[in-house]
Amino acid sequence: MNTDKIKEAVETVVERYKTADPFVIADKLNIDVEWTPLFGKRPFAKTTYDNDEPVVMMNERIKYLPSRYYTMAHEVGHVILHEGLSGYYTGIRFGHSKLEHESDVFAAALLSVLYIEENDRYPETLNELVSSYGIPEE
DSSP states (O other): OOHHHHHHHHHHHHHHHSOOOHHHHHHHTTOEEEEEOOOSSOOSEEEEEETTEEEEEEEGGGTTSTHHHHHHHHHHHHHHHTTTOHHHHHTOSTTHHHHHHHHHHHHHHHHHHHHHHHHSSOOSSHHHHHHHHOOOOO
16 A cells, blocks of 8 residues: 555545544544553554454553554554454564554554644644654654
């Protein structure tokens, strides 16, 4: 999936749900979000499926950190962009990084819109997005 298609998906989601907040979008998509202890430095979250319904398990260590926004946006990206690929996604090695990259692009685009929504202006620096939503600098 190319970057333009991902940005188009973000525009569609924001238009449909009238927000770029990934937690509100998850709620409107009936994505169950569970805060749970996930051991180790990573993962921050994991999307699984229960009877074909997405469940995002968020690491409780980030519940009150700005990075919860980026993490949730990334997982929402998986649900929207990779619908129906849960078995494929967990059973492969090749292609895994491509799916991760697509969700990263989705999350960054979504949170850029959220920044404008919340601040009524474009971010002046990347650091504004990093500090507001935990977007990785790379």
